[in-house]
Amino acid sequence: MTDSPAPRIGRLATVSIVVRDYDEAVAWYRDRLGFRLVEDLDLGGGKRWVVMAPAGEDGAQILLARASGERQEARIGDQTGGRVGFFLETDDFERDHARMVALGVTFHEEPRLEAYGTVAVFADLYGNLFDLIQPRRD
Known part of the structure; x- marks a missing residue:
């Protein structure tokens, strides 16, 4: 431990x-979740820098990183060991849940009400788990 102040990220x-x-992956996130393509840069050698984000969102973005080698390929669809790893917030759960179902998104459960809001788990095209969540507004 040091006496230096923590960084201010x-x-x-x-x-x-x-x-x-x-x-x-770009097509799935665009067509099923309505994400927008932020960046798609050719880095050479078949590698690209592909960034997507929810439409109209200034928050976190997703870098789509193509697997390189057996170890990374084995993690496709299971980056978080079977746990939900990503949380997408909505201001209208029923609307967005219905739209996603209509677009072929696979939900692993029926929507449920939790202390923190309305939520349901869904998977992306590879099996990575996400929560669609409408936070509780008190």
């Missing part, structure tokens, strides 16, 4: 999700 900007294919 402003925000969590980006999280990465390991994907099998850039284009299929």
